[in-house]
Amino acid sequence: MTLLAVLLVTAGCSTRRVSGPAPVEDRGVVRTGVEPPAVVVMPGSENAGKPGYYTVKAGDTLFRIALDNGQNWRDIQTWNNLANANSIEIGQVLRVLPPVSATAASTPPPVVAPTGPATSPVASSGVTARPLTEAAPPTPIPAAPPAQPPAAAGGDEIGFIWPAQGSVITPFDEANNKGVSIAGKVGDPVLAAADGRVVYAGAGLRGYGNLIILKHNNTYLTAYAHNQALLVREDQAVRQGQKIAEMGSSDTDRVKLHFEVRRLGKPVDPMGHLPKR
Structure with missing residues (x-):
């Protein structure tokens, strides 16, 4: 009887049901506990x-x-x-x-000669400004040598003048130097190479220091970098030959003007657009 009782108890234990969820069956899916990252759709x-x-x-x-x-x-x-x-x-x-x-609105309006001196300096972070009264009246337009005048403008083409009087110390190189570097002294005048409108005046582009960008038409921009002081402000109309800045060495190793000509945004060699001298 004792042996029979033991056998019956053992059989009962082997058939007892365990409460709780069934074990997870591995069907080849690896679960790491980390949810996949959400797909971010960027604007535009x-x-x-x-x-x-x-x-x-x-x-x-x-x-x-x-x-x-x-x-x-x-x-x-x-x-x-x-x-x-x-x-x-x-x-x-x-x-x-x-x-x-917006195409028509993007064309710079005709430049109107200033009727009187402005009274406040350019307000731009990191820029040493000078009172705009120093820039009025505009610097007279330097005369090009009679034998080699600037190229006549045709369509959107422009006859540029030199923005500074110094010699070129670094030539254009599309890969390493997107313009030309012109030597000079601190405070030398920087002139607008053609009529246009200021679309940028500040120090927000790394490597350019205190910078002015002029838009001349829907084809051409010019850029004037490393200035000591900016004498014009954004959206201001300027005339060819007007003093727009003073030469300096901001964000570079020596006093110079870095001058760029951009055609449809692409840098082109300024020497092909400036009068020979």
């Missing part, structure tokens, strides 16, 4: 790769994108409904050519 991604659009890369700023595409940074901000010009993200796709309705 549907336009990536289309003509007239640009995908933001690491290190980009709106100012640099505007310069490289021959546009006013404020226009790009407007076309893309950007609340803050400093808030762009890697992978974001920006319109860099004007919408059809």
Whole structure:
């Protein structure tokens, strides 16, 4: 009887059901406990790769994108409904050519000669300003040598003048120097190479120091870098030969003017657009 009782108890234990969930069956799915990252759709991604659009890369700023595409940074901000010009993200796709309705508005209006001196300096972070009264009246336009005048303007082509009187110390090199460097002394005048409108005046582009960018038409921009002082402000109309800055050495190793000519945003050799001397 004792042996029979033991056998019955053992059999009962072997058939007892265990409460709780069944064990997880491995069907080849590895569970790490980490949820997959959410897919982030960047603004404007549907336009990536289309003509007239640009995908933001690491290190980009709106100012640099505007310069490289021959546009006013404020226009790009407007076309893309950007609340803050400093808030762009890697992978974001920006319109860099004007919408059809904005094409006419993007053309700089005719330059009007100033009727009186301005009274306040340029307000731009990191820029040493001078009162604009120093720049009025505009510096007389230097006369080109009679035998070699600037090329006659045709269509959007422009007859530029030299922006400074010094010699060229660094020639154009599309890979390493997107303009020419012109020697000079601290405070030497920097002149507008042609009529235009100021689309940038500040120190927000790394490597350029205190910089002025002029838009002359829908084809050409010129840039004037490393200045000691800026004498014009954004959206101001300027005349060819007008003093717009004073030469300096901001963000560079010596006093010089770095001068660029950009055709549709692409740097071109200024020596092909300036009168020989």
